[in-house]
Amino acid sequence: MMNSRVLYNKNILPSYYKLGLEIDGGFPDCQAGQFVMLKISEQLDPLLRRPFGIYKNRVQGGCPLGAGSRVQGIEILYKVVGKGTWIMSGLKEGDKIDVLGPLGNSFPLSDGYKNIIMVAGGIGIVPFYMQVASCKMQVATCKILFGGRNKNDLPGLNDFKKLGVDISISTDDGSTGGKGFVTELLKEELEKKGSRGQGVKGSNNTLVLACGSKPMLKAVAEIADKKNIPCYVSLDNVMACGMGACLGCAVKVKGSRVQGFKSSRNNLQLYKMVCKDGPVFDSREIDWEKI
């Protein structure tokens, strides 16, 4: 929890913004997939904090908070969808905002896998900027499949191009990249590479990571599951506390397959908390029927 200063708030595409936040001391141990809870307004409406993934983290060298700047901070990439994000879009340099985090778990480390395929839908691109950096450190090949409704729905695309990472694009209307859903790209990619997973980490083969809308994630999980390729998804949910206290952000899991749930005597846990047990989950853990 800290009182952070807005460094910039840039409108990069219709409805999409980049928010630079100064964080005293930075988030040194922050990892791809983690998020912060922002208190957007001091007023009582909106009342609750809003969760946002950490797009870039200066500590890890990725955040362009002014060339050569020593300012520690993070960059948030966000889309205006409602009241809170609308208010955020009015933030100006120098404004103060309360940041709680970093929270949640992160994507698994890439070591042991040869190909990391990251599937992102629209704003779902957020966790992958840092994940690419971490992949590079682990010397894994990574490929990004990025889908959006149209060319204006591919936020941060230039950042990834600058990273030099292999990226394929699809849009629902074909305005950029291939026309169609990003899940088609995934199918092609898996065919092309003839990827075959053993479903266990360390099998030196393919790993799928995904972030986007629930229908997209469900489709990705199915595709990966059919090929027996391990797949991790970053889930989205409405949150109140962000730290496992309110039990509000529950997601239905396939209870019987969950291990190590010592809290229940019958060893069955039907819900996990997106904020604390996630936001990243092994896709086979999730009860996709109930999502």
Place this chain on the structure above:
Amino acid sequence: MMNSRVLYNKNILPSYYKLGLEIDGGFPDCQAGQFVMLKISEQLDPLLRRPFGIYKNRVQGGCPLGAGSRVQGIEILYKVVGKGTWIMSGLKEGDKIDVLGPLGNSFPLSDGYKNIIMVAGGIGIVPFYMQVASCKMQVATCKILFGGRNKNDLPGLNDFKKLGVDISISTDDGSTGGKGFVTELLKEELEKKGSRGQGVKGSNNTLVLACGSKPMLKAVAEIADKKNIPCYVSLDNVMACGMGACLGCAVKVKGSRVQGFKSSRNNLQLYKMVCKDGPVFDSREIDWEKI
């Protein structure tokens, strides 16, 4: 009700601000004492509009909205006292704000009186800037008695100096002007001039106008009443609607002395609405015990 643009929001003294608002078409018929209701936030907290007197009105030539500017607008002079005014103090040029008004009645015209004495406490100075202009048009002598807690509690003092109007100052701590309450100035003034009112308009003598805290107004009313000098006060009250609909801003009046109340068969009205029947009242109308 109109969507107005913030022209400026200047911090003139600790806690005091001047807010310039562009008003399409201006408020051509607006008079001294009238007010507007501002919707300070689009969020639901704070929920209600806040009332503010019109300090300057560009249409009447008084508002310095940029030299030679043709912009029509008003200037609000306000003090940060709570949530709403605190949010207001963060408004910036170009921000939009919803303005409802002008509302309420105004101070009586000065014609017929020779001396107009305006007694203001702190932010109570607001209605008198326009009243001075109207006095001048009516060729009445006017004098302002301005009291504050200290030298930082005399907002707009320079504006009045520029107007060239006769002004006497008192502060509770003596940091500017005489030390003491502004009511002392009033007593002196009335002694000095040997003013004597006949209690009717047109008596070609003294009229007292006052705006400030309730205890101050009560004291002013008493002083004027003793001398039988007509006195009008501008009252402050919490408001919801500003247009006589909610009946929330009631002020206790001396029912029996009120005339023309045709709505009640027993010809007695115990409450008047500050927003609609006021904010300016004949001081003899008010039940000062219940204020």
Place this chain on the structure above:
Amino acid sequence: MKKQHKLSLRGALAPKQSPSEIASASPRNDITPNLSVNIAGIHLKNPVMTASGTFGYGEEYSPYVDLNKLGAIIVKGLSLKPRQGNPCPRIVETPAGMLNAIGLQNVGVDVFIKEKLPFLKKYNAPVIANIFGQGIDEYTEVAKRLDGTGIAGIEINISCPNVKKGGIVFGTNPKEAAKVVRAVKKAASLPIITKLSPNVTDIKIMARAVEDAGSDAISLINTITGMAIDVEKRKPKLANITGGLSGPAIRPIAVRMVWETSKVVKIPIIGIGGIMTANDALEFIIAGAKAVQIGTANFVEPDVTIKILKGIEDYCERHRIKNLMELIGSLKRH
């Protein structure tokens, strides 16, 4: 969110409209939805009415609202004699709401008929008189005097929590409520709407009681009793100590009560409580209300009723709803 949002703060690529505007920006189709509803024999052009006590006697708002466009106008609660109301302070703002303890100040039924009604009759919106009394006699006497004056109906306030004898007993006791309804029904030939108090354990019991007693419709909710304290002075913020809570803060409670009530009564329900936008109004309609009343929102935006009406029209067009009846009580399961 309103249009005036600090759009100028946004960059060139910013959405030109606020989120709620974007939602309603889909292309119109050529259906002009029929929004008219019939409440207890009163024909309303549309379901948007003003709530008693928040719209004066109509006159106050006529500079801001074309009264002809309203579904109906409900006037400030009327008693037999004029009432002076409570001492001040009478109102205080609370988080997303307000407390009021006006104390039912009103001009009395006779002055209303003589001085206020003629103005309202110039418009074609049905006028509904909200009435209250200190006892059944007063209720019936007020109703009698209103009968034949050209008003469209009577709304019985059995729920105002501010004045001790002003209805709180009737409003929380099903038998007493039924007695008032029966008496007023007998006294006047006008359609009768009974306005329920939310300060009860089970709103369904109250609703059933007044339906059985012959009420032609139900409106709910009135304000919820609340209180605020000035901690510096250690005094209640309202002279009356307690007051009625209204505004968006209470909306979830009101929607729930309308939904519960809609399952147990057959007579039409009018939803009230914290409606600020068309979406809010639609929540009540989908929950089972045939019409809505707008209260506190009038203070914040004098022309809010017209905006809400427009928003409901847009919603119907967007969802290809030809007749509002399709929407009423159309809540689906999760």
Place this chain on the structure above:
Amino acid sequence: MKKQHKLSLRGALAPKQSPSEIASASPRNDITPNLSVNIAGIHLKNPVMTASGTFGYGEEYSPYVDLNKLGAIIVKGLSLKPRQGNPCPRIVETPAGMLNAIGLQNVGVDVFIKEKLPFLKKYNAPVIANIFGQGIDEYTEVAKRLDGTGIAGIEINISCPNVKKGGIVFGTNPKEAAKVVRAVKKAASLPIITKLSPNVTDIKIMARAVEDAGSDAISLINTITGMAIDVEKRKPKLANITGGLSGPAIRPIAVRMVWETSKVVKIPIIGIGGIMTANDALEFIIAGAKAVQIGTANFVEPDVTIKILKGIEDYCERHRIKNLMELIGSLKRH
């Protein structure tokens, strides 16, 4: 208002503090106020407790709050067996509030004692277990198991509106409530606090009933039943359809109920409902509460309890209040 307000937006002459800070900026005097209170034999260093279900099992908040500083910690409601809770969505934001339908998900009393309590015992804040059951048997069995585990007391939740058998019957029926209290009193030798539901016509009757049944203290209010609808989907926003409204929106209702209750019972009252700041907490104390619980505010500001405690201290110093007891129920007439 919090410190982080856009101070940088203000001019050089701007007040350096927000209004609430200015109010509390008066010079301190040398009184160190005694804030300790005794609730039903439980000694609290200060009146600031955490509300059940909003502070997890304490552990979740330990990185943000020095648990030793709290008056008491009330844990998430416990049942005999672990409970999975309701389907999602479980929460939705409302104007200045939120609805929750968690469905009383919890680890069960045994796991609590084995796995959660040891952590809490490392701190010196009294731990109070909030319990509920589907019937009297479950209440008493849970209470029995908690007896002798080192917890300071039991708070009986007779009011949770989410689960059909989870207490709503007890919470709105004075006789049933009294039965639960008597049974739990017999089952455990611990101090018993009964937590009342606001979803009743007359809170005083409920309060008297549980006092007569032997409850050592009363806490109120639990959430108010509410509902929100997604008008685009025409579905309830909560999978459970209805949920419990909490947060600042309900504060005026809660303050009123505490004030009403304080006039009819002798046992201590703990005030709950929408407390976000020290001022809010003081409203309850001045209305008659001996202590307060902080709920929803923890989600917004994890260390809000400590800020509230500090604010109460400052207030007492400023008003030269040597002992919190001077303040409790000190409401003056207008």
